Amino acid sequence: MKKLITIIVAVGALATSCSDFLTEIPKDEIAPSQFFKNSDHAYNAVNALYRSGLPSLFSGGVYSGSRIMFGPYTSGLIDNEYKGQEVHVQHAQQLTMNAVNMSGYLGGIWRDLYLGVSRANNAIKYVPTTPGLAEAEANKLLAEARFFRALNYYYLVRFFGGVPLITEPYESLENLYVERAAVGDVYALIVEDLRFAVQAGVLPNTTMDGNGNRITHGIATALLAEVYLTMSGYPLQANHYADAAQQARSLINGGVFSLTSHDRDGAGNVIPTASAYNKARLADYLPNEHIYYFEYTVGIATSGYAQWAFPTNISPELEYAIANNAYAPTADLLAAYSPTEDLRGQEKQYFHSSFTREDGTVVNFQKAPYLWYDEQAAFETATSEKDLPIYTYANVLLIAAESIALSEGVTAEAIDYLSQVRARAYWKQSAEQVKASLAGLTPQQFVAEVWKERLRELIFEFHVWFDIQRTRQFPVTDNGQINFVDVVGHNNSFDATYTEDHLLYPIPDDEMQRNPALEPNPGYTE
Template sequence: MKNYLIIFIGFLVLVSCDDFLTETPETQISVNQFYETPAHARSSVNALYRSGAGSWYNFSTSYWDGVDAMRSGYLSGLVEHPESRVGVQVVKDLSLTPVNLSQWLNSVWSGHYNSIARANLAITNIPGIEGLSEAETNRLLAEARFFRAYNYFNLVKNFGDVPLVMEPVEGLSGIFVPRDNAETVYQQIIADLEWARDNGGLSTVPFPMNNYRVTRGLVETILAEVYLQMAGFPVQGEESMYANAAAAARSVINSGEYELIQNGPTPEQSAYNVIRNSQVEREYIYDIEFNANISSNPYPSLVYPRSSRAPGVKYTDGYNAYLLTDEYINFFDPEMDLRIQNQQMFHHYYETEGGEQVEFGEHAPYLWHEDAAVFETGVGSNNLHALRYPLVLLIAAEAIARTEGVTSEAVGYLADVRDRAYWQTDRSVIVNQLSGLSEQEFVEEVWKERLRELALDFKVWDDVRRTRKYPTSSESNPGEVEFVDVIGATNQRGVPFQEKHLLYPISSDEIQRNPELTQNPGY
């Protein structure tokens, strides 16, 4: 914790109040000197958007290591990475330890706690700053509380019990903090999110229409995710957790501010191609902001394999770092499901100028394909749509089914998502198929749709963790998914999952620095 305190007191990077992507280096100043003006308050909160959990979707160190959020996909065995870097390889073959993954573990742990330290300082000091209106004070505090909660949510999902630090660390006393149990951490996450929702005066419009600042809908979406995660393992909260998840999701739905993008008349005008190209839509709940001139989007570099590049691709170091395995591809029905067809969510061939189709043998993420970046500039500028409205509909469908049964409301939310993908199937057919299912059968249909619709949202291992069920498919029957117990199931390399793999180890470096820390079982 001393390291995090020193890092923050230096306040190495401050972000301007109008543009999170513009970095304004400052000389080192003390905390008391820094929190004096409204500009200081705004900068301290703006910095949270690009640190810790706010940087979870950025490349950790380089193209070769992928994005932090991708590691859970590699751990699931359902997503491949073509390179053999040690930090990726040990995750893919389940040989990760507190030592051989220490570099990445250190980066994640320190990055999140540094962001939490910043949030704690902002929450403590902003109320005393003169010149801020009450409304702006509450909004800034709500944003700081949101990011503190968001950081802890990432930590508790990935590491389980973690130290809960809620006050700024002053001096060297109390810097060694033991782990708090996961349920206590979750309760604090909920408290922060509820405070932000109830007291922040946050805008109700979607994130990109609010100048890419935290909105009420974003807070309630994360709150719904938190309750859904708590309802499952390891907390196994009461049924009320599902009811609370349903309530939070319904609040987003009933706000009337969000809607699914609809398909146009041709595949080229599909909703997925709108998502790929359009920056401002009512489907987007949380975007990671990029700008070609300041902080460019690296994702377009990942849309072709290195070994079979389309002619004219401008990236020299790009490759498909998030490669769906055959097992994952078979979760989709290739005939009915638009998402798996070429140049929708994914693509597997390109056409030359002469009209020749060149197969490259992989399903690469087409949702990240930015035409100008790939073929003209080599610099991406589109935002990453990290959380979208289908997530809310699927949370609502599952949570309602768990607490109220397979109601027409629950069926309708799941049908909304599936109907867009099965665009040549009448919606009434989908509704009829879902309406006659038992509770468990229906919930598993929701899990299947999460696998498909959220395939590029890095949710797969979160779902395995909370359900303790591992999805399997069959090449002879694509579109069908079976769920088996994850413990004892084998990944695509034939290595069986153990209980310990559901959490990451805590880095051996962190345990040496903080004698109060204990290691996760099995490591």
């Protein structure tokens, strides 16, 4: 049975006066004084976090793409056919963004993430004292709320750097203008929230699917591991590699998650149509590999990703009114995959460039995301409810490999974690051959191999720009080979040159107008 998608409950504000006669009692919304009066209110407050804040960035329009794609656009490795009218794509690729020309677009991201923070703050303050809510229930909801507050701040600090640190609900007109906190202070709150979610012992150690599609211990652990890895890189360089390794290792050793394997024929050869990647494409989600995913259900919240699985010129062949290659791989991205050795780069694995009509004729087109191809949606219903992975087990394995190598050395354990991801992709090599190719590398050489797999494996999880930010290294690709160069001073696929300033986005001008305490990011003062 298709999972239940939670409903966002809006909490309205009520203006009061001294006179009971003039007191208004709204009929279409709940006043603050009426909320958190029973357990349903507490659940509604937390349920809202599953669809607002950061999760909302994963939805979008057919022309614009989703806002989570903005980082990959900035990398220059992803294109959008409609960038002629979607100017945010042009500004990202050409690095021409500033506080004014991107105020509306980046302001929308800023407001949505702070909406998530605000709703989380509300839940964190009032859930523990909600009447009729058992202590175990309250602690579980509190852990979920603190997870989501951390998640929203984690994206805010990577998009914009230091941001206002708000930890209480806005219930008065006091302290409206909050200054930007130091990056380290933002991360300190993120870690505090996630450590609570991981260590409180109330989030079940199971799959998201096995927990009614709610936040689990594994989801919080995966995010904490990635946060520690990010803190170890730029701009903090705080060396939390051992902490990242500990969190990733605990999730791996927990035995809940695993990589999906390929189906093979009698001779042991991979069956391409039944590869792990095609299993991911065909399934609603892979419960043992997709640790955290964004839910879709037709009629409630329909996925737009199937519309982004074809270029626009194929639209007449589809049930959709229009398709758009909004996450089109550039030639530079495609060159990251070996055309012979890497299964992900083969036709109809990660990408596709043709389909066959019912009459047997083949239609060819430019490369587009095959992982988002939903045949029923494309040719029958024009609606898709396939869920979108946000954090996967492959990501955790790669976090573990990198963090262990940089805290303990290139151990057999680190090699094993990287080889699990690479051996699945390198379909013509055995796991032993892959491990042998990694043995004897220095930590820096080994980590570069991890970075290569992060680019190739996680491209549909939108991590590429965040990896460039934290490593300050840009992937230069050629026929399956990847070399890393300093991002500052490098030209991307659209011949735009990165400077240090481009590694953060401008604080939206509208937000600086609303809050005079905000200071612009360097390089965006005009």
